[in-house]
Amino acid sequence: MSTATRSPIRLVSIGKRYSGTKALDDVSVEVAAGTVHALVGANGAGKSTLGKVIGGVIRPDDGQLFIDGRPVRYTSPREARIDGIATIAQELSPLPHMSVIENVYFGIEPRRYGLVQWRRLRAQYDELLTQWGFELNGNVKVGALRTADKQKVEILRAVASDARVIVMDEPTSSLTSVETTTLHRMIRSLRESGRTIIYVSHFLDEVLDLADTVTVLRSGRLVRTAPVAEETEESLVAGMFGAAEAAEHFDKPQRSTAPVVLDVAGLNRKGVLADISLQIRAGEIVGLAGLVGSGRSELARAIAGADPIDSGTIAVDGSARRIRSSADAIAAGMAFLPESRKDDGLFLELSLAANTTFADLRAVASRLGILRLSVERGKTNSLLKMLSVEPPVSSAKAANLSGGNQQKVLFARWLFRNPRLLILDEPTRGVDVSARAAIHRLINKLAAEGTAVLMISSEIEEVLGLAHRVLVMRRGSITREFSADPPLEAVMEAAFGLGGGATA
Numbered sequence: 001m002s003t004a005t006r007s008p009i010r011l012v013s014i015g016k017r018y019s020g021t022k023a024l025d026d027v028s029v030e031v032a033a034g035t036v037h038a039l040v041g042a043n044g045a046g047k048s049t050l051g052k053v054i055g056g057v058i059r060p061d062d063g064q065l066f067i068d069g070r071p072v073r074y075t076s077p078r079e080a081r082i083d084g085i086a087t088i089a090q091e092l093s094p095l096p097h098m099s100v101i102e103n104v105y106f107g108i109e110p111r112r113y114g115l116v117q118w119r120r121l122r123a124q125y126d127e128l129l130t131q132w133g134f135e136l137n138g139n140v141k142v143g144a145l146r147t148a149d150k151q152k153v154e155i156l157r158a159v160a161s162d163a164r165v166i167v168m169d170e171p172t173s174s175l176t177s178v179e180t181t182t183l184h185r186m187i188r189s190l191r192e193s194g195r196t197i198i199y200v201s202h203f204l205d206e207v208l209d210l211a212d213t214v215t216v217l218r219s220g221r222l223v224r225t226a227p228v229a230e231e232t233e234e235s236l237v238a239g240m241f242g243a244a245e246a247a248e249h250f251d252k253p254q255r256s257t258a259p260v261v262l263d264v265a266g267l268n269r270k271g272v273l274a275d276i277s278l279q280i281r282a283g284e285i286v287g288l289a290g291l292v293g294s295g296r297s298e299l300a301r302a303i304a305g306a307d308p309i310d311s312g313t314i315a316v317d318g319s320a321r322r323i324r325s326s327a328d329a330i331a332a333g334m335a336f337l338p339e340s341r342k343d344d345g346l347f348l349e350l351s352l353a354a355n356t357t358f359a360d361l362r363a364v365a366s367r368l369g370i371l372r373l374s375v376e377r378g379k380t381n382s383l384l385k386m387l388s389v390e391p392p393v394s395s396a397k398a399a400n401l402s403g404g405n406q407q408k409v410l411f412a413r414w415l416f417r418n419p420r421l422l423i424l425d426e427p428t429r430g431v432d433v434s435a436r437a438a439i440h441r442l443i444n445k446l447a448a449e450g451t452a453v454l455m456i457s458s459e460i461e462e463v464l465g466l467a468h469r470v471l472v473m474r475r476g477s478i479t480r481e482f483s484a485d486p487p488l489e490a491v492m493e494a495a496f497g498l499g500g501g502a503t504a
Contacts, residue, residue: 009029023049038211039198041217045240046219050217056079057087103157163195218239223242258450264276274475287464287466316421334419389412405435422453467484
């Protein structure tokens with residue numbers, strides 16, 4: 001391990017708020033030069049936010065960032081790059097219409113008389129691949145690459161720019177074991193060359209193997225910064241969660257013994273999902289717990305037809321269904337509320353009526369296929385009032401509603417169809433306490449009426465409070481199953497890969 005003691009990065013009393021919620025609260029950290037400094041914490045602990053502050057992706061509301069002893073206030077990642085700081089974000093953002101080689105050298109291409117020297121550029125790219133052990137066709141458009149290869153593009157772009165500090169946010173979440181090994185080798189080489197790595201990860205075994213120092217965050221606050229040699233996976237988990245509190249419990253119907261609605265067997269997608277099998281009965285709420293990158297959202301999207309699968313079967317009410325698109329899933333009686341209501345769920349500039357009836361226009365159309373506006377308004381207004389959407393006006397634009405009301409509109413869309421299976425990915429993310437409680441009541445009501453529910457939440461307490469059974473995912477597989485009301489500590493340990501056993 002490096003023995004460097006210089007601190008090119010110093011954060012003093014950093015604070016960041018979103019809609020009144022403290023993502024970071026009085027966090028002070030020093031990062032030594034030429035080291036791998038890991039940031040760990042549970043979902044929502046603030047580790048990615050802190051990494052983004054260092055990389056200029058977001059501006060803190062409080063505190064000060066020092067680079068080489070000099071106070072800075074970055075307004076963009078570009079300003080941070082000028083100081084030699086590159087960020088590889090968890091949400092990859094390469095330029096999809098450009099080739100791999102153009103992305104890697106974007107803005108730093110060798111030029112002569114203003115023209116790109118393509119022969120020299122390709123030679124540099126080949127040398128870069130040889131140096132770091134990657135295989136990646138430089139002529140392919142980035143938009144056509146799978147996620148793991150897009151990750152490689154971002155990594156190559158950072159090292160090509162000769163950045164001295166590289167912030168890596170969950171860099172292995174989309175990589176295979178072989179690719180992860182290659183990345184680890186690369187990180188060690190970067191450290192030996194004097195570069196500093198800020199390594200944000202929830203894979204604690206990787207942190208202990210790679211890092212020199214680790215900072216533990218919990219609920220936006222600093223728990224401690226310590227040498228990795230003084231930590232274990234168990235000590236890190238204890239620091240991330242503190243004394244485990246009892247999960248909040250909501251009124252929920254008894255576990256269902258009704259017939260199976262969803263039966264998934266042997267679902268696979270290379271590098272993403274591995275041999276997933278599960279069943280959900282009518283009236284049963286099954287929770288998916290796990291860390292970011294564990295495969296929870298990918299599983300939900302695969303079942304709902306939003307993402308492809310390589311193999312496996314999906315049956316609904318005992319009938320095998322070929323789910324290759326969202327339309328197939330809807331026809332099979334499924335409803336899917338995606339993780340991002342704004343990006344994947346709502347038509348923000350359309351009315352609440354259009355958003356609500358979108359999935360079943362035939363129900364509000366005449367025999368000639370003409371939309372009956374009065375019928376659409378009437379049915380929409382009825383659902384909006386039932387769900388306490390404010391304002392309960394079918395003509396209002398979705399973009400003008402609060403986050404909680406937007407989420408209720410998504411529920412209204414699927415209640416319009418009376419689905420057999422409801423798949424919920426982060427159903428209460430970004431909503432206030434009142435909307436959260438209303439959504440919890442709605443989920444329980446739907447289950448009591450016989451709807452099968454598959455629910456994902458980054459808040460383990462929410463999963464435990466609502467679910468009849470809890471399935472824990474890690475690295476694309478279901479690793480543990482718990483019956484109702486398992487100990488919070490046991491689920492935490494399973495999510496981080498600690499402990500053994502299959503069912504509790």
